[in-house]
Amino acid sequence: MSLSQTVRGVTFQNPTVLASGIWGITASSWRRVAANGAGGITTKSLWLAEHKGHPNPTIISTPHWTLNAVGVPDAGLEKAREEIGDYNKKKPVPLIANIIANTVDNYGKTAAEIVQLQPDFLEVNISCPNVEDEFGKPFACSVRDASAVTKAVKAVSGKIPVFIKLSPNVDDIGSIASACAEAGADGFTVINTVGPGMAIDLRSRLPILANKVGGMSGPAIKPIAVRCIADVYRATGGKFPIIGTGGIMTGEDAIEFLLAGATLIGIGTAIGYRGAEVFRMVCEEMTAWCEAEGVKSVTELTGGMHRALSSSRP
Amino acid sequence: MTCGCCHNRLPVTHRIASVKRETEQVTSFTFAVSLGAKPGQFVMVWLPGVDEVPMSIANDDGKQLQITFFAVGDTTKKLALLKKGDLVGLRGPFGTHYEWKPKQHLSLVAGGYGAAPMFFAASEAAKDQCTLTAIVGARSKEHLLYLDAFAKLKGTTVSVATDDGSQGHKGYNVELLSALLKGKKKPDQVFACGPERMLVAVSDLCHEQKVPCQISLERYMKCGYGLCGNCTVDPLGIRLCTDGPVVKNELARTITEFGKYHRDHLGKKHSL
Known part of the structure; x- marks a missing residue:
């Protein structure tokens, strides 16, 4: 049974990838996550210059959901150079550099700098729901903005494949994906966090998160992620690789994502529920399921639901 | 799939049961709650509307929890101004603890x-x-x-x-x-x-x-x-x-x- 996936020319030993924003600040931590079985790593969002996040509390959770409003803090380009440079010297698994900016032009400038560090993919975060007070609605909420960012990044990305990270908080995620595909995107990461949501402390009667609202992740959002992946896959004709992320806890969750149309699967919040070993656990659970079902390679699963739907039509 | 390990990840506000000024810059708060903490573990202490900071736990005897802090940053300086009955959020306990064997x-x-x-x-x-x-x-x-x-x-x-x-x-x-x-x-x-x-x-x-x-x-x-x-x-x-x-x-x-x-x-x- 093979878990290996080759995506846009890059081979991942297994489809699990550390999702952006979680445990992704230093080369040491990326290697640690790889040592726990992740097939790939996504960095925390990288800014051109230093960007401050929100005060605490920034991350809170219950058994069903996690809310975060970390506010995308980053030390800027110099740190990215140091950490990615360090990682590239001894690189256990492929690295996806996630970038963010406040304007279309700055997305282009950030991408131009980061591609020089030779990540395997660029992932473009146009969908963070935690910085709306600062920057307004995410670029992922408009066909025009999403397309403009994609073009700006593709203009400077050279041979490095560009994945656009989409928001579930839109009326029609398929039309956003189609627009990005037309603008040159090489793939999609689906989805960023949901909402935003809010939690209130009863005695003080105040919102718990310092930012008041935060993006929702964790097991509760999985059905939304599955539907969004299916929408993007269908809207782009099944021709674009999708990194499916949002609420994955188990190997069976991962298989469901593949059937919806994903090629790789992002795991983030589940680290808080099942520990750092979650990557290895998910791989073992996927292998066990595939072996029991006679599936020889996970590659045959991607988009399986769409094929099952068409063959079941009279 | 859910688990029982994450009941402590939402802060809950508690009223300060007593305040002790240990030194000019160090203050202790006692809360009438136990988090079942062990020595060396920490708790995230939330001052609503301001910030949340990690603090070592000074005592948790199964009935009361105590924290002792040095008013050095913006948040701890504001915390030090609080009085008995004021609300402080606690989230935890987190982390590893000191380990020993009996009679060591x-x-x-x-x-x-x-x-x-x-x-x-x-x-x-x-x-x-x-x-x-x-x-x-x-x-x-x-x-x-x-x-x-x-x-x-x-x-x-x-x-x-x-x-x-x-x-x-x-x-x-x-x-x-x-x-x-x-x-x-x-x-x-x-x-x-x-x-x-x-x-x-x-x-x-x-x-x-x-x-x-x-x-x-x-x-x-x-x-x-x-x-x-x-x-x-x-x-x-x-x-x-x-x-x-x-x-x-x-x-x-x-x-x-x-x-x-x-x-x-x-x-x-x-x-x-």
């Missing part, structure tokens, strides 16, 4: 407000018939903490060091530990909590004298339960909120940034 001889090295978690360890270890030497250090007499509390514990000897010699040994508490480790009755284990330079000295000394040691390492924390990765240390990439804050000396000595630098909320390095 333990030396506890406390620097500054590190005396608070060291007292918690001492009071719990005393219940296990451990014999204890508490070596408490501070800049000067008026900054010494928990001396009376240590002295009241069964089987506990207290020795004191101040930088200016205003009480006890003039110099560092590590000098007192050194004399103890080089003497005839070596302790079974050393526990330490305090400024990182002191921890480095304790780590070196215990390594050299081949005495097992557990130290509490502090790094910038956000989530407290291993998700954000802000407290990972080089080169291991381990998270000090889950693999720490209390680490065994063998592990501490493989952390190359120990005693050298730490990272801020942006992940940027700062020399110690």
